[in-house]
Amino acid sequence: MPMISRPSSRFAIALAALLAAAPARADIMDSISNGFGLFSGEKYKTELLPDIPAEDIYNQALAKLEAKDYETAAKKFGELEKQYPFSHWARKGLLMQTFAQYSKPSYDDAVASAQRYIGLYPTSPETPYMYYLAGMSYYNQVPGVMQDQETAQKALVIFNQLVEKFPKSEYVADVKYKIQVARDQLAAKDMSVGRFYLTRKNYPAAVNRFHDVLAKYQTTRHAEEALYRLTEAYFAMGIVNEAQTAAAILGHNFPDSQWYKDAHELLATGGVAPQEHQGSWLSKIGKTLGAS
Template structure:
């Protein structure tokens, strides 16, 4: 055999050996590759879940709600929106999800779900209920008047929207009552801040707060005190004309009020008496709502 032929044979044998060795690598490392395969073993066994009818899911949600499992009910009703998108069950499920969240005290979630329902289905018969659940979720979080009243303001806006857009709905009467409560709460906050400024003789800041009460919340129980505090604040500034006007309107509308007696005594101690100036902003504010 020539040297050239021997070289070619050696190359072929080496190549075959190399290919044979490469072919053995996967077999030798079989266990290692199985561990790297995410679909190997029973842990990742594929299972086909049976379809659950929408009405069954809905009824399961209702059952959980009846058992006071609001979290479980929320998940079931939420499943309807995912599995049966744009169906009537998805719509019902979203409303019931909102209700379950409200019942469970998850008020922020209920507000979000209710807002989504109203955005998607504004013309359905349940639209006012979605607004009502939102409003009640804000209402349930209203703190005492020493704290920020943003929740009361948002609740008030939604209750007013219900009364305006859906005056004949079953939620209108309760919304009217809640409007009075939230307005009284907001007025109470203004009074609290106003008294704070008045005690520190910051009369201008105090007047601005009491003015808010008369401008926005005249029908609340805080109106009488606001007029008396205005008498005090204006006397503190030496603006007797406005002080007399505040006392006069207080006496005209609430003649038996203890606040009027205090206003009258304050003016009398300074040689003055109640007298309404028709050009005063206080007089105009009350003429606007027909109280003078």
């Protein structure tokens, strides 16, 4: 409660003179009676919040969570940090608030809460779980291949952080699988855009997309087709040595692939065969290619 100081003697004399010179006004007297000076135009209302034990708030929030009232549960858990800051209840509340938001689902809120937890409690035993929930919040929003893949990219970043920072975490096995799924999704997006450029005969743009697939997502199932499409694009541009190299690397890594047979036939129409040229950028990438 704010302390209300007594009026100074000078203030009291001035107030007495004013009251003597004119009839007392009801609003002035009301102001004085409520502990405020002459020039205050508002009344101060003190509101005392009930002192609810942290454990009670936590249990109330748990009850809402069990009832699947995730929004109310998240708000209740959030009260712990407000009323008991810097306590273990605040940490537990933020943890459970994140879980409630994820369960609702309110993914943007869950990501924000998880990142806040990670920042406040980087060495907590539950921190790997916060990385997992943040990553899953993005992963669950990954759209179809033809749409923007920003959420897949964000999920990939967080999952990689989890694996790097907590390699022995119980979530790593599941996360590694989801990393491969996200990488495959991103590769599929680049492939779809590259094919579009091929149909429009914009071969340089197509090459850039297929290059990205091999440079970033070479262990995905799209590597075979990317090599064939590079053969196709380079051959159409008349850059035969690069087309031959792409086909040769395709045959080396995937000798039984239908894509390799198609590449071989395509080159044959120009009187050439697959052949690796060591100066090609493809020759460097080809040494690390392989199916996942």
